[in-house]
Amino acid sequence: MGKPKLAVWKFASCDGCQLSILDCEDELLAITEAIEVANFAEMTRKTLDGPYDISLVEGSITTAEDAQRIVDIRKASQTVIAIGACATAGGIQALRNYADVGEYITAVYAHPEYISTLTTSRPISDFIKVELELHGCPVNKEHLIEVIVATLAQRKPRIPRFSVCEECKMKGNTCVLVADKLPCLGPVTSAGCGALCPSISRGCYGCFGPTEKANTASLSAQLRKNGTSDSKVKRMFKTFNANTKEFEREFS
């Protein structure tokens, strides 16, 4: 049996999640010994045809061509894993979903006729079936290795499903929301970063997206009670994971 084939695909994104793979400096050469990198433009000129055992997909769907390309990738892949806030929630560029894209185009570009784009930025799962979604802006590189290894071993990946609050408790952080009244999305945000922001006296800004059953309404009320302005509360939810139902309902 040959080595399993891994493909990495890019859609509208900053490249940061696929860069996380190249940031596995200690593991990179070992990974390439165990796995055939069949498509990964940022790393290699080599390309192999499918089928692929695993396709990692970075970025959101924002053009008609990309909406077709993702369907083709699905057909060629046994397992599709969407990585990062763009692929799992539409990313920061999903702010267009709440605006007039025509106006956006004329605001940035002199020749709107040269620009071809959909009016929305949508996650991969809006277009195809996805076996797994790995959240984060960017994803945690250890989680990335874990999902690849777990998929190949045909077991469930061990990815935390609790909130940032629990990571703070594990680190022994004083609660910035309670003690310092800092605006913090930790209670409704998925763990995964290691509570980076509260550890540096900053409120969580939600890069890992909502936890399941996040009680965002309660948090919004608490933030307002703590003196955070209504417009700021809305802006906090309206960033990298705006296009998730849990966060969206707090600003729309």
Add this chain to the structure above:
Amino acid sequence: MKNIEETGSRTIDVHGLARVEGEGALHVRIESGELQHVELEIFEPPRFFEAFLRGRSFEEPPDITARICGICPVAYQMSACLAIEDASGVEVSGEIQDLRRLLYCGEWIQSHVLHVFLLHAPDFFGLEDAVDLAKIDKNAVERGLFMKKVGNKLMEVVGGRAIHPVNVKVGGFYSAPKKKELELLLDDLKKSLDYALWAVDWVSKFEFPDVETSYPLVALINESNYPIESGVIASTSGLELSPKEFLDTIVESHVARSSALHAKLYDQDVYLTGPMARFNLNYERLTPMAKQAAISSGIEAGCRNPFKTIIMRTIETVVAFEEAIRLIENYTPPNPSYIDFKPKAGMGYGATEAPRGLILHRYELDSEGIIKQAQIVPPTSQNQAAIEEDLKKVVEANIGLELEDLTKYCETAIRNHDPCISCSAHFLDVDIDS
């Protein structure tokens, strides 16, 4: 994916140039042995940052604009901070500025080393990637990965995270790292400095085609040090401009089938930013060991061969390691870690040196600190026209080469400038018609 067609005139079509950050396309057409047309296209789907920044608070651009590019988020964060501080009449200096420079050194290290070892060096061995390079010179690739890791570690300690650091705040940092935490990095930084010096020697022995360019070079300069996080904008054609004057001087034009905007000085001159520009305009301000390494490698100010940017990038990696070590050894945590200020209505400008070139931000704020207008000029959209000039030279000088070889040559010529197409908007295809 490669697709070769012959239609009387030869055609090479490569969709998705590998080993660059982001996605774009190149078209070269040769008819009857004559170069007809060169065009570098950028058609990464537009993401509209400048549009949705309007209405956001002055505190948000460091986090939001970082997401333009996962490879150089700090460049966006730093130019954003400078522009917003400028609009509000605030100047950050001293220990906070030093800490910014230290964080930026981490970004230069990881980005330059990524480019030199994983993206660019394989070209000089005729290889497809760094994995194949490791098969013939594992030691070299392992040294590269070690340096890259140390650069990322530095970003984690100062910025909280290597990709999209969380600690950068308008006015400074949310929290200053402890001296002890930084000192723990010193051994690895010193070992990396040795590796970086070795890398200058390693790459300077590569074989370089003889290509000379003449377009003006544009980079920050300042009196005290090699420019990273501050300076005024200078050019080899004798310009010396503030970021405001520069932004008023360049003309961004929107060309067909591109989601990036081309920048030109006075709407006519092609110009180049990045390592070759910095090296030429700041040779005298290289750090001591970097200067020595440059002399030993035989590269001098005045070198205009874009294929030798790989040497300049390793020399700048030496600069970044030397500076990181100096800044840590002299470090006193800024206290407070940021300047607290009220935003003012007005326009502000910021310019810093991303690993791949000059990056400018301009914001107009209202009296509440809400952004009314944003403009971001990334390095690659400035360099796009210069890259096309290089391609013309390369194709004209090698018009008789086999198509496959010519294609590879063109790809290397593009990689010379480490284009970050994610930054400008994004996708690089090579498509040669000949």
